[in-house]
Amino acid sequence: MLGSKAGILGGFPYLMTVTLPIKRIRQGKSFTMLHKFGISKPKKKRDPQAGVTLIEMMVVLVIIAVVAAMVVPNVIGRPDEARVTVAQSDLRSIAGALEIYRLDNRSYPTTAQGLSALVERPTVPPEPVSWASDGYLSVMPQDPWGVPYVYRFPGEAGRFDLITLGADGQPGGEGANADIAFGAAQAANG
Numbered sequence: 001m002l003g004s005k006a007g008i009l010g011g012f013p014y015l016m017t018v019t020l021p022i023k024r025i026r027q028g029k030s031f032t033m034l035h036k037f038g039i040s041k042p043k044k045k046r047d048p049q050a051g052v053t054l055i056e057m058m059v060v061l062v063i064i065a066v067v068a069a070m071v072v073p074n075v076i077g078r079p080d081e082a083r084v085t086v087a088q089s090d091l092r093s094i095a096g097a098l099e100i101y102r103l104d105n106r107s108y109p110t111t112a113q114g115l116s117a118l119v120e121r122p123t124v125p126p127e128p129v130s131w132a133s134d135g136y137l138s139v140m141p142q143d144p145w146g147v148p149y150v151y152r153f154p155g156e157a158g159r160f161d162l163i164t165l166g167a168d169g170q171p172g173g174e175g176a177n178a179d180i181a182f183g184a185a186q187a188a189n190g
Contacts, residue, residue, distance in 0.1 A: 080167065080176035083144035087164045090141060091182035094118070094149065095162055097136040104130045108153045108160050115151045116140055145169065157181065 052060075097118050102108050105128040109117035112124050118136040122128060142148055143164040155161035162182040166173050173179065 083167070084176065084180065086144045087180050090143065091149070091162050091164070091180065094137070094141055095182050098160060098162070100132075101128070101136050104128070104132060109151075111152050115149060 094115065098108055101118060107126065109115070109122060110124070110126070113122040115137075116122075117128070119138070119140050120135065121131045140148070145164075145167050147165065147169050150161070150163040150165065152161040153159070164180045165171060166177045166179055168177040170177070171179060
């Protein structure tokens with residue numbers, strides 16, 4: 001039965017509508033059409049394989065923006081602190097390579113040989129007795145500001161001095177411009 005019936009229920013007029021599903025085949029896909037008051041509307045069903053909607057994408061972007069607004073101010077002011085930490089880590093690694101060089105060759109590289117003695121076999125006397133065939137470091141070390149580390153043997157503050165001059169590349173300074181020395185920490189520890 002198609003159509004509608006009008007009546008009165010409890011003093012209020014009401015309209016009863018009968019809806020019948022009608023199946024049709026169109027371009028090899030089946031879809032359901034609802035017939036209501038003689039007007040056909042396609043029933044929209046979201047394909048589970050479909051991508052995200054614009055609203056879902058906007059919600060994700062808003063969440064990312066909120067998280068970024070909370071995190072970015074804490075990270076922006078810290079690149080200098082990160083470089084200082086990297087320099088300290090580099091100094092420890094280079095000092096470890098110097099210790100292995102000493103164990104192999106009974107002495108640290110001289111100031112004239114420098115840190116390049118850890119990468120390439122030194123040709124300046126005293127030549128190493130038992131230099132490692134692969135070297136002690138893979139590349140010539142530079143500090144996070146792109147300047148070679150300062151190496152001295154014998155050191156002024158310990159067995160050897162290993163220093164980076166900081167962001168400004170000048171002796172002394174404060175904050176990120178301050179010198180970072182491994183030799184001073186080594187002398188303090190004996």
